[in-house]
Amino acid sequence: MEQYRAFIERCQQLIGAEYVYTSDTDKSPFLTDWSKRYSGNAIAVLRPKNTEEVAALVTLCQAEDIVIVPQGGNTGLCGGATPQSKGSSVVISTIRMNQIRELDLDNSTITLDAGVILSHAQEAALSAGKLFPLSLAAEGSCTIGGNLGTNAGGVQVLRYGNMRDLTLGIEVVTPSGSIFNGLRGLRKDNTGYSLKDLYIGSEGTLGIITGATLKLYPLPQSKVSSLVAIKDINCAIKLIHKARESCNADLTAFELISTRALNLIPDKVKNLGSIIYTPSGWVVLLEFSSMEKEDQSRIQLEKFLSEAFDLDLITDAVIASSIQQSKDLWSIREGIPEAQLKLGNIVKHDISLPISNISDFIKETESKLNQLWPNMQTIIFGHVGDGNLHYNLAPLSPDLSSELETRRQSINQLVHNQVYAYAGSFSAEHGIGQAKRAELPFRKSPVELELMREIKNALDPKNLMNPGKVL
Structure with a gap:
């Protein structure tokens, strides 16, 4: 840690010493994801208050070649916001960035910081007689920035769409430390590439989303x-x-x-x-x-x-x-x-399928899983209206958890092979993170992967933004 002393002191000057966590106790809640499967280490956890402080920190990290891991509510399931074990990165947490910037009722939009908790955004809309419809199990702790970073879906996608559909504009701190202010409340803006769509779903690998302008809807009676x-x-x-x-x-x-x-x-x-x-x-x-x-x-x-x-x-x-x-x-x-966690270790799958294929997929996959290891049980639930299933596997009893772990890779391969045989996707709303990164090359075409790498290299040539995730 001694080699980072000057860097840490500069961070303290930029955002205040009390918002720079360096002790193991203070850092601990930010270093493990919700599933408890991914843990890492970090030089420090940095908690800026606003976009300008984020930009200053990113500029400093760029100058010092320090890796950055953006993090919101830390409710992810794929290790996308978890630092690697090297301990040579910083976590930039947006949880202090929690301001509702504007409620434009005539335009039916809300503009807010990325660290606003989803349920607080819902409450702000409700207090104005409007609806912000994104709704999911972690809404009491997940943040708007995390929702954008993973293109979150939830239970009302069927009617209102996912986060990309709900977003009109975003504000981003780029890997160079520049601020891209795209907070436009426009339904129509045909002025070139849709940059907001590039950052939504990018899991912090292209920049740090610091704010957003989102759609509001009439409150159902x-x-x-x-x-x-x-x-x-x-x-x-x-x-x-x-x-x-x-x-x-x-x-x-x-x-x-x-x-x-x-x-x-x-x-x-x-x-x-x-x-x-x-x-x-x-x-x-x-x-x-x-x-x-x-x-x-x-x-x-x-x-x-x-x-x-x-x-x-x-x-x-x-x-x-x-x-x-x-x-x-x-x-x-x-x-x-x-x-479901009380059943022991869980192998989780966040998959999507054409609705017409769901029944056959479930029947055939269940049969093949029973042949692979009969001591498994499926725990299936999900947003079938949009084809998204949470297709999870658990041991028949918790004491078989270690046996399930030895089969995790073969289970994943079987399920994902089935998903693609039925024209589906192995990631619907949880993202890629660390969990699915190694498998992505087998599920994406070479052309798609090359385009993604070219975008990453163009925007983040030093590969300082959340490396080891997605690509």
Whole structure:
């Protein structure tokens, strides 16, 4: 650490000594990702307050050839915001950059710092009578910058799109320390390359996103949710088509959940009755949101479910009778990622498939996994409305976790081979990070990879921005 003393002192001068963490205790929370599978070390954790401080730090790092790892809420699952073990990098955390800069209600936009926690952005919009629709399980701790860096999706992508769709403009500190101010609240801006789209989803490898201008939407007057038991997975696909035909504009979310995943949270599902034991092993959690009054929305939902019963698509249904019951249903879905950890080590897959291929993929992949190692169980849930599945594997009992670890690579290869056989992608909304970097060359064409490398080399010729991630 002695060789970095002058560098650390300069960082302290730039942002204040109290915001430069160098002790192991202070740095520790920033050095391991949420999955606990990726850990590293760093010279220091730097916590700037604004874009100008970020630019000053990046300029200093550029001059000193210090590697930079941008980090938001540190809720990632692929090690994308975790430093490498060498200990020769700094983590630049945006968590102090938490200001709502502007609410433009006439333009239906919100401009905010990258370190704003997602739930705080939702609350700011709500306080102004608007909706910011990005919603995911980590919304109480993930940040807008992290959402942009991974092009986050969540449960309402079906209606509102992912983070790229929700973003009008961004502000970025480039690897040279320059500030690109692209905070434009324009729906139409045809003035050359779309630079914002280059940085969204780049996982901090091309620069540090420090701010964003995001779309807001009218606040729905009513939301109604229902958990339905489906006859089989094919019926889920037919059900979503039926929902789109019946009430396309009002269909907000459509989540496929295996009852195995559902029953990981027994205290929350105990009041759902027989639906949690449906013979098919599958349920769908759907939500309609509307500008109509709640009574009218409920009539619409009940009519839709009645027609689905008549078509033999569903066998049982629970309709939330209040806002709280609706929240309870969604808390079950949001609690699955953490609840599955009690099963032991988990092999997680964040995949996307054409909706038409989901049923065949699940059936065939389950069969092949059983042949590979019969002591596995699948924990499947996800945003099937947009083709995104969280296809996870756990041992039949926690004491088999070490055996699962020895098979992790072969499991990943089998699942990913199946994904691509069914015209899918092995990364839907969690990014590449460290977890999938080695496999990316086998899943991307040489032309795509070369274009990505050329962009990286052009913008970050010293390879100081989050090296070892994505490429």
